[in-house]
Each structure stands twice: as structure tokens, then as C-alpha cells.
Amino acid sequence: MPTALERQGDFTQSFTTQVVSGQRVRYPIQVYDPLSVDSSGNRTLFPGMIIPAGRQSSIAQKILSYVPLPNTVSDPTGNATNNFVPSGSQLDTMPILTMRFDQTWNNSHKSFANLRSYHQTGIGTSDFHNVSTGNVGQRISKGIGLDHVWTLSPSRVLDLRFI
Numbered sequence: 001m002p003t004a005l006e007r008q009g010d011f012t013q014s015f016t017t018q019v020v021s022g023q024r025v026r027y028p029i030q031v032y033d034p035l036s037v038d039s040s041g042n043r044t045l046f047p048g049m050i051i052p053a054g055r056q057s058s059i060a061q062k063i064l065s066y067v068p069l070p071n072t073v074s075d076p077t078g079n080a081t082n083n084f085v086p087s088g089s090q091l092d093t094m095p096i097l098t099m100r101f102d103q104t105w106n107n108s109h110k111s112f113a114n115l116r117s118y119h120q121t122g123i124g125t126s127d128f129h130n131v132s133t134g135n136v137g138q139r140i141s142k143g144i145g146l147d148h149v150w151t152l153s154p155s156r157v158l159d160l161r162f163i
Helices: 057-066
Strands: 015-020 023-028 032-037 043-045 091-094 096-106 109-123 136-153 155-163
Touching: none
Parallel strands: none
Antiparallel strands: 015 023, 032 043, 091 109, 096 109, 109 136, 136 155
16 A cells, blocks of 8 residues: 555655665665656656645545555565455355255166255455445356166176266
């Protein structure tokens, strides 16, 4: 999650890391101004790694209003890495119906049929506890299986199956 400072456009404390020769090296996040380019055609950095309030996107700020602040300490690989643990839970209902019918017609002919029905409804977590997260999903599966075994001789069996 973006930190409180990053939400204000201040990236002075922002960093990432990379392992170089077995050692974790820390690199500051650099924020480039997309509207300014130097004489060589390269973008220039925002002074002090701070995006002025007047240059921040109102759309991005609106999106950030739906994103919570970090609620746990970031791991050592960056200042905003794995810094949010959701508190939501997920509710799944999964009624399953399975039936099997067996029939022995005689010593040479045996059959079975099975019917399967599965209906899962999952109400996903609302990790941010607002309209931006959470979902409802359904999975409906139905099936039938038929099998007939015919013993043709003591050494030959024919098994016909449809699933």
C-alpha cells in the first residue's frame, strides 16, 4: 500500500532493494516529471523526490481514497512492501449432491449410474472494507456417469462407460 507520505506526493523515504553479490543494496525511488524533458530527451526528476500537490492527479487521489493505509511494517525489501494484512474473511457455501445407483442384471451384466451436482457460492473478502473490493462468484457443475460391464468370457470383459 502506498504510505501516507507517498499519498501526499513525498517519495523522500521510498526505497526498493536488490541483492548484489549476496548483499541487499538499498536504492531510493526516483520520481520523474513526465512533463519536463532535458535537452537530450531524458525526463527530469521532481526536485527532492516530491510531486507538488498541484501536479497530482485528481483521479489518482480519488482512487487512493478507496485504498487503506498500511497496517503493518513493511518487509526489508522496500518501504511499502507487504505492508497490508487484510482483516476480511470469505464465506463459501458448497452444497454437493452425489447419487449412485448400482444394478446387477445377472452374473455377466452389471451397471451403475451416478449423478453429481455442485453449486458453490463464494462471497469474497472485502479487504478494504469499501466498494472497491469484494466479489460474489458462483460455480455450478452437474454431471452424469453411466457404466456397463459385460463379462464376455472368463478371460474377456467389455466395459462401456460414459462420464
